[in-house]
Amino acid sequence: MxxxxxxxxxxxxxxxxxxCQGGRLRKNYDKVSCPHAEEMIKKATEKxxxxxxxLPAKFLRMHFHDCFVRAIPNLTLSGFDVIDNIKPEVExxxxxxxxxxxxxxxxxRDSVSLKFQRPLWEVLTGRRDGRVSRISEALANIPSPFxxxxxxxxxxxxxxxxxxxxxxxxxxxxxxxxxxxxxxxRLYNFTGRGDQDPSLNAANAAFLKTKCRSLRDNTTTVExxxxxxxxxxxxxxxxxxxxxxxxxxxxxxxxxxxxLKTVNELLNSLKFFKEFAQSMQKMGAIGVHVGTAGExxxxxxxxx
Numbered sequence: 646m647x648x649x650x651x652x653x654x655x656x657x658x659x660x661x662x663x664x665c666q667g668g669r670l671r672k673n674y675d676k677v678s679c680p681h682a683e684e685m686i687k688k689a690t691e692k693x694x695x696x697x698x699x700l701p702a703k704f705l706r707m708h709f710h711d712c713f714v715r716a717i718p719n720l721t722l723s724g725f726d727v728i729d730n731i732k733p734e735v736e737x738x739x740x741x742x743x744x745x746x747x748x749x750x751x752x753x754r755d756s757v758s759l760k761f762q763r764p765l766w767e768v769l770t771g772r773r774d775g776r777v778s779r780i781s782e783a784l785a786n787i788p789s790p791f792x793x794x795x796x797x798x799x800x801x802x803x804x805x806x807x808x809x810x811x812x813x814x815x816x817x818x819x820x821x822x823x824x825x826x827x828x829x830x831r832l833y834n835f836t837g838r839g840d841q842d843p844s845l846n847a848a849n850a851a852f853l854k855t856k857c858r859s860l861r862d863n864t865t866t867v868e869x870x871x872x873x874x875x876x877x878x879x880x881x882x883x884x885x886x887x888x889x890x891x892x893x894x895x896x897x898x899x900x901x902x903x904x905l906k907t908v909n910e911l912l913n914s915l916k917f918f919k920e921f922a923q924s925m926q927k928m929g930a931i932g933v934h935v936g937t938a939g940e941x942x943x944x945x946x947x948x949x
Contacts (some may be wrong), residue, residue: 670769670930674747682746683770686748689731690755698875700724701756702821707754709817711746712931713786715806728752729945736943741887745770745945752928755875757820765877766922771928773939790827790892794900801849804931806924812907813924819881820874822866823891825857831893833860844896846888866885867891879917882908 677739678888702722729751735743747770758765772778789798801811829841832854849871856867868874869891871879881890887906890896898904911917940949 652703656880670771672767672769673681674770674894675739675743678741679735682735682739682743683751685735685738686743686751688725688757689734690752691759693727693731694756694759697727700727701759701877702817702874704728704753704756705817706821709814709928710787712789724947725946732942732945741941741943743941744770744772744939745942754925759884760877765918766925767811768818768928769926772929774855774942776940780893789892790823790894791830792894792897793906794897797894797897804928806931808901808904809907810924810927811908811915812904814928815895815898816879816881816911816921818872818891818895819879820877820946822867822874824862824863825865825867826860828853828892829857829860829862830870831896832857836843842893842896844888844899849889879914882911882917886912897919907932 646743654739673683690700690704704727707724707728729747730744731752732743732748734749747768749771750768754764754766754768765827786798786800786803792800798808801807806814831845832850833839833841835842853867857865870884871889873880884890885895885898888899890898898908911920943949
């Protein structure tokens with residue numbers, strides 16, 4: 646439990662704001678009460694991404710975990726400060742209207758889509774911000790980078806997502822970086838005997854050891870998709886087949902014959918982008934909240 650808690654603080658980013666809900670989500674939820682909200686969020690997001698090209702990966706991971714966990718405010722999270730800067734810009738024009746969780750969902754889509762000059766997936770909005778923030782929920786709900794295939798499937802199934810969604814959404818690992826302590830066991834102590842994970846490409850393992858020099862390193866980060874961590878594409882599935890997936894959970898996707906077939910199919914770029922858009926919309930509808938559940942946070946990092 647202690648090591649898992651440390652992981653939550655050191656992983657690239659994870660969810661911090663609210664609850665994704667499906668029952669009342671719709672396109673441009675605030676078009677009447679704040680008609681320019683989505684355009685304001687888009688412009689603000691693009692402004693920050695222009696200054697920091699690592700933000701798309703951070704926002705994408707934050708949105709993913711925000712849908713899996715009700716809320717975990719943590720001001721130390723890389724990238725969360727930007728979301729908390731975008732929110733006041735919207736509040737100036739439309740006070741008390743736009744949910745923080747929607748700001749994050751839109752920022753994730755708009756930041757990843759920026760280089761394509763078109764939205765890569767549709768974002769349905771109306772996500773109420775969570776009122777509860779418990780580290781115990783994070784431990785129970787966030788997929789671990791140490792997970793095997795069975796655990797990953799179980800975790801996704803508990804959220805209404807299937808194996809196909811797991812494989813497609815894992816493609817998000819084509820952008821971003823991972824902390825050494827989330828995978829260094831594969832380099833130095835895979836089975837507790839000071840050994841290396843045999844499923845990890847040997848040449849890549851040797852390279853990673855030059856970056857992550859001990860199991861105790863929890864500050865150094867490396868690219869999840871070597872040489873390609875700022876470009877959103879389907880290259881993740883190429884490195885996966887080369888046994889260069891960074892996390893144990895990446896390698897786990899190759900341990901199931903059905904999953905391996907899907908990995909091969911996702912080498913087709915057009916298919917990947919189509920499937921990713923569909924799975925992102927499906928993920929965005931996790932955990933239906935109705936009635937008075939949730940709130941509109943004034944400050945994204947804390948409940949009202």
